[in-house]
Amino acid sequence: MALPPLKSVVECADFSKTVVPYISQLYTLPEQLLQSYNKPEELLAIYLATNPLVSAFAFSLFISPFFLLISEINKNYSQVDRCWSLLPTLYNAHYVVYAHLAGLPTQRLDNLIAVSTVWSLRLTFNYWRKGGYSIGSEDYRWEVLRKKISPALFFVFNVVFISLAQNILLFLVSTPTYVMLLVSRFNGTMGTADIIFARILMGLILVEFLADQQQWNYQKAKKAYQKSAKVPPGFNQEDLDRGFVVTGLWSWSRHPNFAAEQAIWVIIYQWGCWASEVLYNWTILGAMSYIFLFQASTWFTELITSSKYPDYKEYQQLVGKFLPIPGSSLPAEPTDQKAKPKPKQKTKEGRR
Structure with missing residues (x-):
């Protein structure tokens, strides 16, 4: 087994002891696999x-060219x-x-893989139900x-970010599980705090759903209205003419599903910190990268939407x-124009 020799739970979150000694395996692994495929x-x-x-990271690099x-x-x-x-x-699942x-x-x-599986099933169902739109970039x-930049520059963007960086990001958000794998050598049973973490995660998945x-x-009602x-x-x-939903959870947050999605991976990171008895560790890179991606992706989406539909700016x-903005939310049933904006055009905002 290629697991580091550790003396305490705290050392499970030590990058120098749990990652650095095994980096060299990344260079020899391809040749070993070719010889024994x-x-x-x-x-x-x-x-x-x-x-x-190392094997998880190698896999993320392997699939990127495809x-x-x-x-x-x-x-x-x-x-x-x-x-x-x-x-x-x-x-x-690989770590488990x-x-x-x-x-x-x-x-x-x-328990973690059970929660992760529910997350995957919900996201996969939503992806295919909406014709291929995912929680990430659309x-x-x-x-x-692609229309705003040159073909050469977009190709570079595809190589560096779309195909490679996003793959590495999806590897990074799972790294707290590696820490919990190492912790299981000292204590792998569920305690009260573990149960709380698992239930919070299931609650966030429910919010996303x-x-x-x-x-x-x-969107289904809007499509039927536009047709008939x-x-x-x-x-x-008024709701359907507006072109984008502002009721329910969307009256409190412009992206409640994205808020829950980011929180899920932050909580998993915190779970790893708690299990390894540290306030923070190197796996924060995954959670922070995930947040940065959603910040940039959402900014770009809203830039497109607000440029087409000026009234979306009022919603913002x-x-x-x-x-939620403290002390502010849209009422379920508007009584005036300001309470619930009514754009003159329609938008695809929110089809994720």
Whole structure:
């Protein structure tokens, strides 16, 4: 087993002891796999002899060229988005499998992979239900960006960010699970705090589901209204003419699903910190990168939306981007023009 020799739980979060000694394996792993690709027993031995963090990172690097190649062939640059709901859970499952093979107690890890699987199922369902839009970047954003910059520059952007950086990001958000894998050598059972973390995560997934369902119901009603000019039950003409949902959770946050999504990976990071008995550790890089991505992605989406629909700017002033503005929210049933903005045009904002 390629797990570091540690003397305490705190050392499980020490980058110099749990990561640095195994970086060299990243360079020798490809040759080992090529020599044993048709020998299952040797592949298993290589898997166990390779640090699980290194093998996970190597996989993220391995799949990036395939995403790049496919995206350039079919000119659809959302290949990583299509796997967005699967890759973090795949990495988490990898750590859990490794722990089982190592004979470590896995109660905490088993609960984490259960939560991660529910997250993946919800995200995958929402992705395919909405015709391929994912929680990450959306097709139309890449198309808008592609039209604004030169083909050469966009190709570089595809290589560096879309196909590579996003893959590495999805690996990074799962790194707290590696820390919890190491902690399981000292204590892998569930305590009260672990139960609280798991329930908070399930609650955030529920918030995401409710927000996406409200968005889906609205978009479905808007499409029917535009086709038949008849207002579906449960909606009013003003809401549908506006073009974007501002009721329910969307009256408190312009992106309640995104807020919950970011919080999920922050909580998983905090779970890893608690398990390793430290206030912070190096795996914060994953959670912070995830937040930075959503900040940039949401800014770009709203820039597109507000440039097309001026009244969206009023919605931005009334409702917080992710967190509610203290003392402010849109009423469920507006009584005047200012309470609930009524754009003259329609938007695709929120189809994620």
